[in-house]
Amino acid sequence: MTAHLVITVVLVPILASIFTLFCGDMMRRVVCQIAGLTVLGSTCLIAYQTGHSRDVLNIVLSGWEAPLGIRLYLDGLSALLLLTTAIIAVCITFFAEAYFGVKARSGRLTFFWPLWFLVWAALNGLFLSGDVFNLYVTLEIINLAAVAMVALPRTHESLKAALNYLVIAFLGSLSYLFGVAILYTSHGTLDIQLLAELAGIDGPYILAAVLIFIGLMIKTALFPLHFWLPPAHASAPTPVSALLSGLVVTASAYMIIRLGFTVFAPLMHTPLTLLLGVLGGLAVLWGSVHALIQERVKMVVAYSTVAQLGYVFLALPVVVSGSDLAAMVWYGVLYFVICHACAKTAAFLAAGTLINVVKHDRIAQLSGAAQHWPMVFMAFGMAGVNLIGLPPSGGFIGKWLMLQAMINSGQWLLVLILIAGSLLAAGYIFRVLGIALQTSEDSRPPVPAPLQLTLTTMILAVLPLLLGVFSQLPFSLLAVGSPFGALP
Amino acid sequence: MAAATPSDILLCLLILSLALGVLGDANPFRGVIIFIVFGLVMALSWTRLDAPDLALAEAALGAGVIGVLFLVALRKQGEKDVSLATQRLRLNSVTIISGLLLIVFIVYLGALGVFSAWKTPGKGLVEPVYESLHLTGVSNPVTAVILNYRAYDTFLEIGVLYLVMLSVFALQPDEKAKFTSTEQYDRMLRSYARGIVPFMVLAAGYLLWAGAFRPGGAFQAGAMLGGAGILLHLSRPAMLLDMRGLVARLSLVAGFFSFCILGILAMLYGFDFLQWPSHLAKHAILTVETASTLSIGLTLTGLYASVERKLISPAIFYSGEEDNP
Amino acid sequence: MIQIIINLVSGGLLIVGLFFFIAGILALWRFPDTLCRLHAITKADNLGLGFIIFAVALQVGWSVLLLKLIVVYLLILYASALNGYLIAQYAHHQDKSNEVK
Amino acid sequence: MTVALLYSITGFLLFLMGICGLIFRSSLIRRALALNITASGIFLFIVAQAYKGESALPDPVPHGLVLTGIVIGASATALMIYLIGVLRYVSPGDNDSGEEE
The missing domain is CATH 1.20.58 (Methane Monooxygenase Hydroxylase; Chain G, domain 1)
Known part of the structure; x- marks a missing residue:
């Protein structure tokens, strides 16, 4: 039964994508709601069953077992990511509905919906995939759709950002594909679990690892390859920015962790991770400093993505030091990524709500805005709490685990960078809030923020705090099929 | 060797x-x-x-x-666009240097990798593919790989084509394409198209059919059909439907949708997703291939028509606004 | 015996066909303008291809393949006639617009 | 040198040439071409590795992968060309919020 549920999670958004291509406006909204809630329900069930049975699940497709056919692979990590994606995606769907408003009822913007559902399907497919080539195909769908969505405003800036993004994403995929080809050549299989069993360090293996990691580093916008991300994420329409920063980068971060701890696990115990750690550290500092000097809220949030993704790599050098610490890093990074996805989406949606009412997002002109739209800034602040990594949030737990691992292994430089990153994050969040919280003389009656926008933003902003308070459940789910067992 | x-x-x-x-x-x-x-x-x-x-x-x-x-x-690329063609993308020096470093790194590892890969040739999947070939419903091993063993990949791949067409729709201006007069288009070309397009469709059908047992298949046939579509578009653009019309849209999703339906059917009958029982495999594969060929052909035609929008080829020969490239 | 004659004849036809092809390429390379080049290459290529198809047909003998060869040749003649016409139209138009300038 | 090795190396060189082209050429069309060359290099590498000699059957799985790769690459290129086309019609204007209209 779970096998059927798992397929449902991929198929329903695809069917929704096809149906929304043909529906009128009323019908489309019905389809969106039904599809969104169905996927949400199915992922809840999947997460529940996985957590309950504590078994990983291999789902054979086309009736052919692993080396010949493709398998889907469901463990706690996949289940948790599916659930997070579903919650975020449903919120974005409702947000986008209100955000585009009448503009999306007819004309070219109606094609946003089929694109959007296709991305959702591909995201689910990616989190479930147990095959390195299948990962490539799903990643490609996500990226091409993301490119099209970035170009959606059809302005010069957005088109240039989209083209930049396309070139770099294409290059990243090619690098990844080359790595996959070399893996297949030397091991004769594409299945992740089989590859993990066969892997041993030799020339082709290292080459494959380098190519695959370069490809994924480009897509996660790691430091020297990050330049495409801020313009693409900031110039897209808000629901798309949220999707990109919240989910699309999460997908490539997930791939790095998934492949890094299975197929490339032997390499993770070599000093090569140091290089990734250094780049991650630079990304944290560079991204944070740039976020601090931006003039637009969306640009702040976009640069913050560069910084936050740096943490994923920052903690990797600790893995060398031993299994217990590696487990801490694994849990810490994953929890961090998941909370970041929620918080970042919330931050972008807050910025979008602001644009919807103020028609701009220039920080300098936002003075006093918080007294007109308190809910929006509260949501932004709560998301900010997670981005900084302050205590009640899930981001804090993730960072805390990483920090502990770093301290235990005596990597003081990494500790310093992590703390500096958090302080800088506090800087860029409070800068925006500080200006907004000033009292202004402007007594014009403000346009109230639409309820649907505020509500979805609020839900996503509260989520990381909940993840911080009730962390038991997600951690026990993550432990299902984890390479390290339960958290020590 | x-x-x-x-x-x-x-x-x-x-x-x-x-x-x-x-x-x-x-x-x-x-x-x-x-x-x-x-x-x-x-x-x-x-x-x-x-x-x-x-x-x-x-x-x-x-x-x-x-x-x-x-x-x-x-x-x-007209006069004003020359500047754009040479416009730099935002590539800073950091990126270029890192790119160069990257190449050095790759060359070093590549020399290592290619040579050792050659010394220890992988086992590959030749034997398992041929062993189960009689169960796949086709005798061309490549077709068996893409439409049976790894049908899920191909399903998503058709999704990529569908996605590109969607992207084009999402970026197209809302007004419909206008065609001033058919007189502009070359009569020679039109009569040529009239003669050759049936042959191309026939060849596409043959490629599709032959894919089961010799080189060919949906993608090749689809590309052939796309070629026919482009020729039609060149010779008589008014003939081409707006791709956003209902019939065109239906045909565009035909391949993707047929995969979905057959996959669901397989699951309803207790098989795996996209599993073809061996006695029905040939029919299932032929069904999705036919639908996909149609979709691919139309997608390619649509892509061409949208890239070309406004400038419909032979007309520009007489318009005099174009420079010799 | 007959096989030897067929081989000789088809070999000779191949050489003749290649000669025309090379002549066409030379013309493409050396001739001054589009119309001259077009004039040379359309004729030489079609003729050369005809000889080569004839040579292959001798080897194939009476079979379905022969029919396919003939269809291929006819389609190529059909296509190249039109291509020549279109290119000539374009070149002619270019000349005219250059004169106006 | 074996056939597989020769074509693998050629594929690898193509890959590197494509990357260099991408870095040193700035025009968008040229970048699209360079990406396609890079992709061709990778495909050539894969297919060369699947080649098992004159008498042996080649491995069909890599062929399937490359077919998928060609189609995806063509899709991405088509999207890129389309975006370049759209970009030509849209001139730079100040749009501070970066939002639609």
């Missing part, structure tokens, strides 16, 4: 020098022409390496349709 013959070496040198031409030629128009030749020579090397399916796909899709798209893109 077979030793390389002089003709192999010649072919490889030809490929490399053509690639150099594509990247190095100062005139972008010539670059594109060389790119088309490059595609055809690549097709030759696919044939040499016993991959005729790829040769067909490369010639039809890589060199054919994509080459034509490139040409159109260049043709649209």
